[in-house]
């Protein structure tokens with residue numbers, strides 16, 4: 001899902017606009033900035049593209065999750081339900097606020113199992129955080145019904161699914177809040193950056209203040225602004241925002257190429273006995289940044305993954321044993337290894353992750369392989385890749 005594949009003249013031009021004035025900050029310095037407001041411009045364009053009322057840019061996807069949770073009033077002791085298969089940022093953002101991550105099983109969508117979510121709800125639950133992993137979405141209709149019934153916030157982590165669609169809405173815009181990452185390996189990149197989107201005016205205003213030390217952003221004298229509540233610094237710089245602005249223009253082209261390459265690869269693998277594909281909930285369309293497939297058993301999948309790597313098929317992932325994305329690898333979380341003391345709420349309320357049964361997630365993840373879809377591949381390269389993958393998977 002790599003915007004980094006197409007860094008070019010457009011990005012350089014946007015960055016140069018900022019370098020020429022030297023105003024690297026998104027707020028203030030009105031007289032010096034020659035009317036360049038890259039972060040503001042990106043926010044307006046991104047909100048429009050995502051079909052929402054508000055966008056708040058921040059310094060990373062992890063910051064976006066933290067700011068989104070804080071904006072919805074989530075704090076110490078509040079429980080946030082998240083999946084076992086995700087990026088470490090999910091629990092990092094929750095723990096940063098003193099809130100409690102509650103991990104639940106995924107299903108064959110590779111995202112939150114709605115039944116597991118409902119079973120994990122307690123009187124302390126405040127938020128459900130589906131993570132649209134590897135280009136496709138959770139069953140948002142089912143999750144929204146659960147959230148409505150129990151009066152919970154639905155926060156979509158769409159960091160890996162920018163451009164995907166569910167029931168006609170861009171992913172990230174369906175829940176109360178949606179989060180994106182523009183780190184270097186995401187669909188579009190700012191170098192480092194992230195965004196929170198929402199149609200909720202109060203959450204938007206909270207996010208605006210919270211990510212900039214609680215500044216109210218009223219008037220144009222930054223030194224005289226008041227602070228209605230405590231905040232932090234999760235600001236994006238103008239340089240990063242400038243890169244993102246150029247990349248956003250390329251998003252639709254990236255999605256189109258991803259879909260073409262994905263389709264060629266999928267058509268080749270579909271003919272193989274024993275290969276099945278990740279379920280996309282009805283009404284959803286992936287962003288095609290990964291092709292995710294299942295093999296019949298864990299043993300076969302391990303063998304196949306090894307054989308694919310040995311045959312030079314790069315960018316194929318077996319997440320089950322990868323220490324970034326699945327609970328198996330998160331020893332630091334399971335043992336709550338932290339530099340300082342962990343708050344008593346987290347200690348008391350967190351599951352004992354060493355003892356919790358995640359066999360349902362294991363049964364899915366143990367059989368999952370994901371191939372990244374690159375946009376720089378030529379048709380010939382995609383066909384070659386498909387042929388090698390087909391040969392190896394058929395023989396196993």
Ligand SMILES: *Cc1c(COP(=O)(O)O)cnc(C)c1O
Nearest residue numbers: 060061062087089159160181183
């Ligand atoms: C990349 C990613 C994040 C965090 O983004 P950063 O910008 O790297 O902090 C969060 N969630 C998911 C699912 C991601 O893939």
